Amino acid sequence: MELEKILKKVSKPGRYTGGEYGQIIKDKEKISARVAFCFPDSYEIGMSNLGMRVLYHSLNLMPDVWCERAFSPLPDMENEMRANGIPLYALETFDSVKDFDFMAITLQYELCYTNALNLIDLAGLPLRASERDESFPLVIGGGPCTYNAEPLCEFFDAFSIGEGEEALCEMVRLYIDMKKSGRYSKKEYLRELSHINGFYVPSLYEVEYGSDGAVSAYRPLYPDVPEKVVKRIIGNMDKAPYPDKFVMPYIETVHDRITEEVYRGCIRGCRFCQAGMVYRPVREKSPDTVNDQIKCLYENTGYEEASLLSLSVSDYSELSLLTEKLLSWTDEKKVNLSLPSLRADTFSKELMERISHVRQSGLTFAPEAGTPRLRDAINKNVTEEEILSACRLAFEGGKNSVKLYFMLGLPTETEQDLAGIAALAKTVVDEYYKCEKRVKGKNVQVTVSCACFIPKPFTAFQWDAQDSIESLTEKQNYVRGLITDKRIKFNYHDARASRVEAALARGDRKMSKVLIEARKLGMSFDSWDEHFSYEKWEKAFAQAGLDMGFYANRAIPADAVLPWDMIDIGVTKAFLKREYDKSRKSEPTPNCKEKCSGCGANRLGGVTKWCPKISE
Amino acid sequence: MVPENIRIKFHKKGRLIYISHLDLCRTVCPAMIRAKIPLWYTEGFNPHPKMVFAQPLPLFVESRCELLDIKITEPTPCEEIAKRLRQALTDDLYVEEVYPAKAKFQEIEYAKYTVCGDESFADVACGVFDSEHLTVEKKGKSGTVSTDILPQIKSVQRTGEKEFECVLSASASSYLNPMLFCKAIAEKAGIQDGEPDVRIIRTGWQKKDMSEFR
Incomplete structure (x- = not known):
């Protein structure tokens, strides 16, 4: 096999071979839809991503659906694959991603956009969604960057906005149902998908631009397509699917440990922080759920380190009870606990002592x-x-x-x-x-x-x-x-990488031209210092006829239509505007524990600890 | 109880041939925990389970005879350990047998390999003793050095049309990497760029007196 020869030539071939303990293998005969979950960065980074672990688990809970994994090959492997005509394949079966029903790409940071496009290309798909007919998999985007996915609109068939555990399953279910009843066509499917909460189908919206080149209006093309796409959330974190085992990488990855999400959202409201807004409302898992999940993962993975993940883990309302429960067995089993996101104001002596076992x-x-x-x-x-x-x-x-x-x-x-x-x-x-x-x-x-x-x-x-x-x-x-x-x-x-990131973050649909140019220039791995080239980005913007400064360095008027206005994250624009105004007066806002500031996220519901309006 | 020395004999094959020895070491430890093996931990500042491999296996080489010694703190039947480990590992790391470790790894003198290539490759390999030397260029810190590896080749024997078995030095003081051996043969056979297209399988160990080491 050609692949075997290539694997002997590239660095760390273990990135490309799959076959790990814990990977999910199913009988193809019994599968109605196959999903290739693609992470547009290296295996080591992608395998450490909790979102991927959770969604891989959630999708594979469906007996007739099989979700496999794919990652960006590093340049040496990419060159070999291209030279030998090997398209992007999934690690579980080595089957070509092109033959899957879905290519789901998670978008974790703006500088991975070039990798996302490269994945589509490596899979052998035309870059533009409009050029892909029924014979190609549907390309779906998800993850934090989809809150403004406009720069990627041309390349993706749909975006899953918000938390994906339930939404992705509904997306695949609709596909299977339509296929089985013979109603399926890509066009019909995407139209129906737009009716499911949390799905943004960009081709069903049109955008107008003002004389200054900024977005002036957007509207759905059909009356049945929602004007605003409301992000999805998981209502009850204790009942949400959570992996009971992980795929265990053979090679060393960024985080080789148990990662346990303790709660979603953040009570703080730092004004520069996107995560603090888009993951609201705050929803906690109970200490028992967290403890049980970690215990189960310890037994099924054998990892001797467990990391508690949240935007600000020391804000967890029952941290003391939780650490007590955990320490009742972790010490004996030699499991280290780590708390990566501590706030200085909640860092106590007690907490310090509890995590002092950690080797850091x-x-x-x-x-x-x-x-x-x-x-x-x-x-x-x-x-x-x-x-x-x-x-x-x-x-x-x-x-x-x-x-x-x-x-x-x-x-x-x-x-x-x-x-x-x-x-x-x-x-x-x-x-x-x-x-x-x-x-x-x-x-x-x-x-x-x-x-x-x-x-x-x-x-x-x-x-x-x-x-x-x-x-x-x-x-x-x-x-x-x-x-x-x-x-x-x-x-x-590097200020230059930050500028590109800003431009992509606030980009609109016109930005797709830049990304096409970037692809032509062979750009990838822009989040890696050694691969990032500001000169190439300047060139890509110039060739697309766009000004990076317009997106990065322009103050946007408060009443302007924003490229991401069709997305509703729960937190309202009015709240953000109030926060903006307060920032100019250097006026702080109390956190959700102290007082509700009416951000609007509670409209989405959910079982939560710190949102008084929901508790009522 | 006094920690008991247990030897695990396992295969490394399939997708695992692309995994380095270092990564294998990292993989085995969590697997022991998954299998609930009552491992003995070192009693230092940074306690870790005691595990010793007989010898690292080069990348891209398969094996049917990898040996790993562990220490356990509770008496557990060997067959039980083997059963639990099989469940905690993929088939590419198949645990063949578990038994009390008696002989010391230092007694290993030779390793036995089966090499499958093509007919002419096997011809050249089997004729290796017709020459007085088999020289290879080794790249080291102080530049390239020529070494004669012939003394490290104990025997080469044809076992099939495209296949042969070789016994190579594998002691602490003298070790011949089977990949290096095959490269030397490939060069002798005039294969371009010296990259032999062969499958190498480590099949067993021998002591100085050529008896089997287990």
């Missing part, structure tokens, strides 16, 4: 901004004292390194705020030496990591302009200049 060298906190004023403006309600006390706890607990995450270029940011970053880092260093109970004889290491602010759809800052590359670079240099202490390490993100 340092702790990470995200103040995001250097001054209380800017932290109020972005609604990151953390005080300097809270940050310092969290660091103190960490130092007393034997840690001597702390990572601090910040953002540069935030709306309303001043020079003072930038200076505040360096000052805060210095205060943390001083705090270490003030701390009596620190481990003596060691120096402290404070790492300051500065990302660039990216305005994202469905945030209070969605209307804001991103700083120019020059300005961001200047700010990076300014902060670096202020950091003179050798115990402080300064890292920053």
Whole structure:
């Protein structure tokens, strides 16, 4: 077989061979629909993705449906595949994705768009949905980027908006039903799919542009197609399907451990954060569910580390009860617990002690901004004292390194705020030496990591302009200049990649031309520093006749139609506008535990702990 | 109880030939936990289960005789361990037998391989002792070195039209990688770019006196 020869030539062939313990094998004879779940990044990254694990499990719960996996081959493998005429295949059967009924591509970050297109191409499908007839699989997009999927509209037949556990099953069920009753045609199917909650079929909408080139109106082409697509949510997290086993990769992946989702949504409402808005309302699993699921996964995977996942895990209302339940058996079984998303204001001594078993060298906190004023403006309600006390706890607990995450270029940011970053880092260093109970004889290491602010759809800052590359670079240099202490390490993100990300995030349908050009230039793996080429992106925009600055660096008027206005995430535009206005006055908003701010997400229902309007 | 030394004999085949030894090591540990094997953990700062492989298997080589030693803390029948491990692993890592570990891995002197290629490849391989040397170029830190690997080849025997069996050195002080051996044969046979299209299967171990090691 040709594939066998190729596998001997490429690096880490284990990425391309499947056959892992825990993969799901079914009898093709009994299958009515086959789904290729495609992750547009490497095997190592995709296999660590919880969403993929959950949806692989959910789809395969249906006896007549078989979901398999596919990932982006790395350039060496891609070249070999193309040279030898091997199309994209699924790992379970090595069957060509082209022969599947669905090609479901998860869109986790904007810089994977080029990989998504490459996957479609590698599978042997025409890129444009309009050029694919009944003989090709339906290409469906899902994941966080679909909240504004406009740049990808031309390439996908439909997008699943929101949580997919139930929606994807309904999508496949409709397909099977229509096929069996002989009613199926791609056109009819997509029309009917648009009637299912949470499905956005872009070809059923038309978009108008104003003289400035911005979207001025959009409308459904038919009266039965909904004007707004409301995102799907899982009502009761305790009853939602959750994998009882994982596919166990043979090769090392990014996260080789049990990942357990504790709750969805976030009570905080940071104004730059898209996840905090699009995953609302908050819905928690009960401590028993979490404990049972982890126990079951421990037995079925053999992983000795379990990670509690949520946007801000220390906000879980029953964290203390949960850790108690977990520690009653995890210590004995030598299972480590890790809590990757801790907030400085909820970081307690008790929590520190409970996770002290975890082998990790340092702790990470995200103040995001250097001054209380800017932290109020972005609604990151953390005080300097809270940050310092969290660091103190960490130092007393034997840690001597702390990572601090910040953002540069935030709306309303001043020079003072930038200076505040360096000052805060210095205060943390001083705090270490003030701390009596620190481990003596060691120096402290404070790492300051500065990302660039990216305005994202469905945030209070969605209307804001991103700083120019020059300005961001200047700010990076300014902060670096202020950091003179050798115990402080300064890292920053590439402003150019952030600009491309911003442009794609706020893109409209015209952007598809850019992506076509990007494909022609052979671009892929843009989220990998070594493959990202800003020059190529500039070229792709130029060839498409579009201005990257129009999408990234333009402040959008508050009354403008937004390219993503046809999507309803629950949280209302009016709320986001209120939040925008408050940010200009540096006025914080209380979190959902303290007071309901009327974001609107409770309209979607769901069993939730922190939304008073739903509890009633 | 005193930890008991247990030896697991397993196959590594199919899709597993693309998995490196290091990745295999990582794979086995969770599998032991899935199989509820009462593993003995080292008593250090960072406790981990004690596991020792007889020898790493080169990438792309199959095996029917991989050996792995573990220590267990509760008496468990060997057949029970084998049964549970089979359930916790895929067929590409088939557990053939589990038995008390007696002989030490240091006693291994040779490994036996079956090589399937084409007829002319087998012809050249079987005639390897007609020459006085079999030189290969090895790339090391200090540049390329020529080595004569003939002394590390114990025997080569035809077992079929396109197939032969060879016994190669596999001790701690002298080890010949079967891939390297096949490359040398391919070069001798004049195969372009020296990449032999062969299937190599490790089939057994031998002690210094050529008796079977198990």
